[in-house]
Amino acid sequence: VIDIDQWSITRAVELANARGQDSRIVHVVNALVRHLHDFAREVRLTEQEWFEGVRFLTQVGHITDERRQEFILLSDTLGLSTLVTAQNHSKPTGCTEATVFGPFYVEGSPQYLNGEDIANGAQGEPCFVSGMVRGHDGRVIVGAEISVWQSDSEGYYDVQRPEIDRHQARGVVHSLPDGRYHFKSLLAAPYRIPHDGPVGRMLEALGRHPWRPAHLHFMIKAEGFETLITHIFREGDLYLESDAVFGVRSSLVTHWVRHEPGRTPDGKTSDEAFYTLQYDFVLDRSTKE
Numbered sequence: 689v690i691d692i693d694q695w696s697i698t699r700a701v702e703l704a705n706a707r708g709q710d711s712r713i714v715h716v717v718n719a720l721v722r723h724l725h726d727f728a729r730e731v732r733l734t735e736q737e738w739f740e741g742v743r744f745l746t747q748v749g750h751i752t753d754e755r756r757q758e759f760i761l762l763s764d765t766l767g768l769s770t771l772v773t774a775q776n777h778s779k780p781t782g783c784t785e786a787t788v789f790g791p792f793y794v795e796g797s798p799q800y801l802n803g804e805d806i807a808n809g810a811q812g813e814p815c816f817v818s819g820m821v822r823g824h825d826g827r828v829i830v831g832a833e834i835s836v837w838q839s840d841s842e843g844y845y846d847v848q849r850p851e852i853d854r855h856q857a858r859g860v861v862h863s864l865p866d867g868r869y870h871f872k873s874l875l876a877a878p879y880r881i882p883h884d885g886p887v888g889r890m891l892e893a894l895g896r897h898p899w900r901p902a903h904l905h906f907m908i909k910a911e912g913f914e915t916l917i918t919h920i921f922r923e924g925d926l927y928l929e930s931d932a933v934f935g936v937r938s939s940l941v942t943h944w945v946r947h948e949p950g951r952t953p954d955g956k957t958s959d960e961a962f963y964t965l966q967y968d969f970v971l972d973r974s975t976k977e
C-alpha cells in the first residue's frame with residue numbers, strides 16, 4: 689500500500705496486521721490502532737506533542753523496577769484500572785465488590801497465624817482486624833488464603849522505605865474452620881501515591897492531588913470461588929470522594945472503632961489507644977466451575 693494519508697493509514701495498518709496467527713491479538717491491536725489514530729486526528733497531535741508523549745512513556749518505564757510500578761500507577765490515575773476491574777468483576781448482589789489491585793502488592797509475603805501481628809515492627813497505633821469469609825451461598829469458607837497489605841501510619845508501604853529489608857504491614861493468613869480471620873496490624877493512613885515521577889507531574893498538570901483515602905488491601909483466594917481483590921476503606925476519611933485512583937466503593941467503607949487504652953481483642957492490655965475494624969467478605973462462585 690502506497691500514497692497513504694492521515695485517513696487511509698488506519699486501514700493500511702489493519703491490513704498489515706491481518707495475517708497475525710492469534711485472532712484475539714489482531715482484534716485487540718487493531719482496535720487500539722483505530723482509537724489511537726482517532727485520538728491523534730481529534731486533537732490534531734503536533735510533532736512536539738508526539739515527542740513529549742514518547743518521552744513521558746520512556747520516563748514511566750525508566751522509573752519502574754521491582755519496588756516501583758509506574759505503569760500501574762498511570763493506569764490507575766487514568767481510570768483504566770477501575771474500568772477493567774468493573775467490567776470483569778460485576779458481582780451478584782451480596783458479594784463483596786472488587787476494586788483496583790494497585791502497585792504495592794508483593795509476591796511471597798510472610799505467612800502468619802490468625803491473631804499474629806503483621807505490622808512486624810512498623811510504627812503506628814495498633815489496629816485489630818477481624819471478620820468472616822463466606823461464599824455467595826452463605827456457607828463459611830475454611831482455609832481461604834487472605835493476603836493483606838497496607839501503609840504504615842505515615843502513609844508508606846514497606847517497599848517505599850529503602851532502609852527496610854523485611855516485609856512490614858503485609859502478610860498472608862488463612863480463614864479458620866469457622867470461617868473467621870483475625871490479625872493485629874496498625875492503623876493505615878491516607879497517603880499520596882508516588883508523585884515524584886512522571887505520573888505525579890501529569891497529575892500536577894491536570895490540577896489533581898495525589899491522595900488516596902486510608903485503606904487495607906485484600907486479595908482472597910479459595911477453591912471454587914473467584915479470587916477477590918479489594919480494599920477496606922475508613923469511614924469519614926477526607927479523600928473518600930476524591931481518591932486519586934478512583935478505587936472507592938461505598939460498600940467497602942467501614943467504621944474503624946477507636947478504643948481507649950485497656951484490654952485488646954488478643955487478651956492483652958494496651959497502654960495506648962487502639963483501633964478495631966471488622967469486615968466480612970463474601971466471595972462469588974468461580975466462573976471456571
Ligand SMILES: [Fe+2]
Pocket residue numbers: 790792838839903905
Ligand atoms: Fe494502597
